[in-house]
Amino acid sequence: MASHQVFSSFLFLLCLLQSIRVGYPATFTIANKCTATIWPAILSNAGIDQRPATTGFALPPGESNTFSVPTSWSGRLWGRTLCSRDSTTGNFSCLTGDCGSSAVECAGGGAAPPATLAKFTLNGTGGLDFYNVSLVDGYNLPMLVVAEGGTGGNCTTTGCVVDLNNGCPSELKVTASDEGVACKSACEVFGEPQYCCSGPYATPDTCMPSSYSQFF
Numbered sequence: 001m002a003s004h005q006v007f008s009s010f011l012f013l014l015c016l017l018q019s020i021r022v023g024y025p026a027t028f029t030i031a032n033k034c035t036a037t038i039w040p041a042i043l044s045n046a047g048i049d050q051r052p053a054t055t056g057f058a059l060p061p062g063e064s065n066t067f068s069v070p071t072s073w074s075g076r077l078w079g080r081t082l083c084s085r086d087s088t089t090g091n092f093s094c095l096t097g098d099c100g101s102s103a104v105e106c107a108g109g110g111a112a113p114p115a116t117l118a119k120f121t122l123n124g125t126g127g128l129d130f131y132n133v134s135l136v137d138g139y140n141l142p143m144l145v146v147a148e149g150g151t152g153g154n155c156t157t158t159g160c161v162v163d164l165n166n167g168c169p170s171e172l173k174v175t176a177s178d179e180g181v182a183c184k185s186a187c188e189v190f191g192e193p194q195y196c197c198s199g200p201y202a203t204p205d206t207c208m209p210s211s212y213s214q215f216f
């Protein structure tokens with residue numbers, strides 16, 4: 001095992017997605033522990049030329065799917081929900097996390113906010129692998145990343161396994177048929193510097209928690 005391979009696996013729960021990495025190159029297993037179908041999506045960072053074979057697929061409840069990523073891959077994974085194909089145009093789209101490709105494969109498209117994002121940098125600083133689950137672009141699904149079999153690093157399980165959709169403040173809430181399906185960030189809704197940590201609020205000292213960020 002190469003020394004940079006701190007984590008030999010990721011478990012990734014996307015309502016819940018689960019990802020397992022076994023050796024070289026890295027392997028992700030995404031498991032859907034939700035009660036409805038989810039369409040996971042993968043976006044490689046700019047400048048990453050070796051990419052996983054898939055950029056999006058359907059994942060029925062209780063099922064999982066495995067794919068490899070190159071050793072020094074970096075990028076993000078998220079889940080799309082409430083997807084369908086337009087019967088007239090044939091175009092595929094999703095109510096949350098849509099990547100704008102009009103197809104199940106995202107092919108380089110990013111997530112339309114709000115969406116819970118799992119971000120990865122493999123073989124980063126010091127040869128370590130880094131990952132986190134981000135709600136900076138809002139929330140659409142619970143997600144958990146579990147690294148398995150790693151050595152030499154802090155392989156803490158991370159994510160957000162709480163359903164924030166129904167408790168979402170009404171000014172941030174995205175609904176479909178009166179059900180909460182996603183929760184926007186206050187920055188996206190209000191565009192104010194104090195919520196976006198921009199302008200005079202751009203440093204850790206001046207970017208203060210708000211009632212909205214504390215909800216997340």
Ligand SMILES: *[C@@H]1O[C@H](CO)[C@@H](O)[C@H](O)[C@H]1NC(C)=O
Binds near residue numbers: 089100101102
């Ligand atoms: C269907 O998708 C294609 C490719 O993205 C796009 O060019 C076209 O405008 C879409 N059609 C509709 C009706 O959205």
Ligand SMILES: *[C@@H]1O[C@H](CO)[C@@H](O)[C@H](O)[C@H]1NC(C)=O
Binds near residue numbers: 119120121132
């Ligand atoms: C989250 O992970 C991504 C990818 O490793 C990294 O670029 C970003 O800086 C991380 N964010 C935080 C707040 O740690």
Ligand SMILES: *[C@@H]1O[C@H](CO)[C@@H](O)[C@H](O)[C@H]1NC(C)=O
Binds near residue numbers: 002004071072123127
């Ligand atoms: C890990 O990253 C280092 C520094 O960028 C690079 O030299 C090395 O080839 C990478 N390891 C693998 C196995 O890709």
Ligand SMILES: *[C@@H]1O[C@H](CO)[C@@H](O)[C@H](O)[C@H]1NC(C)=O
Binds near residue numbers: 156
């Ligand atoms: C590992 O990371 C978690 C979460 O950031 C932290 O609570 C814990 O103290 C860290 N453990 C070590 C050994 O660094």
